[in-house]
Amino acid sequence: MKQPLIEVRNLKKHFPIKKGWLGRTVGHVKAVDGISLTLYKGETLGLVGESGCGKSTTGRTLLQLIEPTEGEVLYEGRNLVGMKPSKLRPLRKELQIVFQDPYASLDPRLTVGEIIAEPMEIHRLCTGREKEKRVEELLEVVGLSGYHAKRYAHEFSGGQRQRIGIARALASNPKLIVADEPVSALDVSIQSQIINLLQDLQEQFGLTYLFIAHDLSVVKHISDRVGVMYLGNIVELADKNCLFDTPLHPYTQALMSAVPSPDPLDKKERIVLKGDVPSPANPPAGCAFHPRCASCMDICRTERPVLQERDGHYIACHLYG
Template identity: 75%
Template sequence: MNESLLEVNHLTKYFPIKKGLFNRTVGQVKAVDGLNFTIFKGETLGLVGESGCGKSTTGRSLLQLLRPTTGEIKYEGRNMVGLPPEELRRLRKDMQMVFQDPYASLNPRMTVGELIAEPLDIHQAASGKERTRRIDELLEIVGLNSRYADRYGHEFSGGQRQRIGIARALALNPKLIVADEPVSALDVSIQSQIINLLQDLQDQFKLTYLFIAHDLSVVKHISSRIGVMYLGGIVELANKRELFAEPLHPYTQALLSAVPSPDPLAKKSRIVLPGDVPSPANPPPGCAFHTRCHACMAVCRTDKPELRDVGGRQVACHLYNQA
């Protein structure tokens, strides 16, 4: 697992704020602001954080569905940022996405077979009988009957629609799948089925996942490592066992304190964060978390902490910036 598949260096994604008669740019929403991380082959890297922290924007930027403002995204050593469209299209065969809403991600005018075959048609990967065989095979792989190929998306339940989305993502035999909150819109009973399916597929096809979610219990179950995001940046990145056993960053500590315990007799100290998440259009100076942090120091208000190694994990916090 030490061989890297995807390397992200100083990634930013800013959205312009436009106002006035002449639609002038008056500011920027810093959705992703200086990300650095690596995804290793065969692992599942979980990405967690509050709504609006930049998780989904990160996932879409990695696949170039949103073009990054600055930074590098190296896939197997090759920087994808700024590649000509034709070269990027060839690389995209190796990277696919499973979207959050299993209904909105499926074109209601297309049959299930047409939806699954769309990547095959775009990349001219199969035609005729081979195309039909591949559609049937993919449906069977995700636990659906091949006879469903002539039906439409609205005829299926949420869990079945997400299986169709997964089948489409597998069509071109990708190496990396970005799963953007793939179970958050599903019933709890169905969530476990989809999570187990993703794990089985990972073992079967040697897949690598970036798993984006806000449910820490789901992320703990499926991930190898976990990155915690706050206001466009990663504040802690660690092995899941270390992270849950001993969170270092004050924000991670607050997040984990909110996870319900299955033991009704267990006493847990809840850390309640004051105030609201600052606006990414006007982030605070220094550490982005200092306005809500119980351990805030003077340096936190002026200097932005870097993500650095602390005892085998990475943390962006001045509490651990010792010489």
């Protein structure tokens, strides 16, 4: 039986909208609006959706890099939300992140060795020669060489920088890594190298990934399960083969229809969504997707669908109520 590593219950993150000289709160941007999911040890859960749907905010709120507005994040049974900093600090070394931009996420004033060694110093994992040896080992693990430790980040390509970011994430021996679109800023040829590296590291160190991405083909390659987000909510969650073979939610079906096929004779029907994504500051009543849904019913305009299980396939849609 799979052991849960992270359990997220009704997680919300609402950013206040302030106006005027007094900075009065006049509304909220509902970036994450009631997400519940479970991450099991050793698996990769992919998270996909359009830009602005709340994927990155979900990952950062889960790690407590952003304080959630409401909800629970249970890490091995311990609720991270509201935990005292003194108790949260020892757990942070087990929860790491690989950022999207390999150019902005590395300090240009530090050498590569200092960047990778920083987590070890903060958490007092090792010092002196032991620390230097560990840095060299991590660089070799991610496909670089030990002598790269004395260089600066600007001397490396985008793919090499992302490898350095991965080495930094591994420095504190984490159990969970949130990979926040780790290949979207890289060339296609480099993307495959980083994806294969992440899979090798997962097998070697027994890591658990929350993999956030736009590219559905990348998500299908690396993930065990896939969750689809729309306007701060998960609308569908299932095993990757089940999701890609039989998508149930109209939004997921539209996303899948946009994936190009390598077969020029494959003439699949393209589902074109009407209108724009509604503002998270003023989401529609009922189902957030109903203004763009071709299967919209009266109940969709008034009642928000609940994520419910259907033979291991979770879906939030009144069509399957």
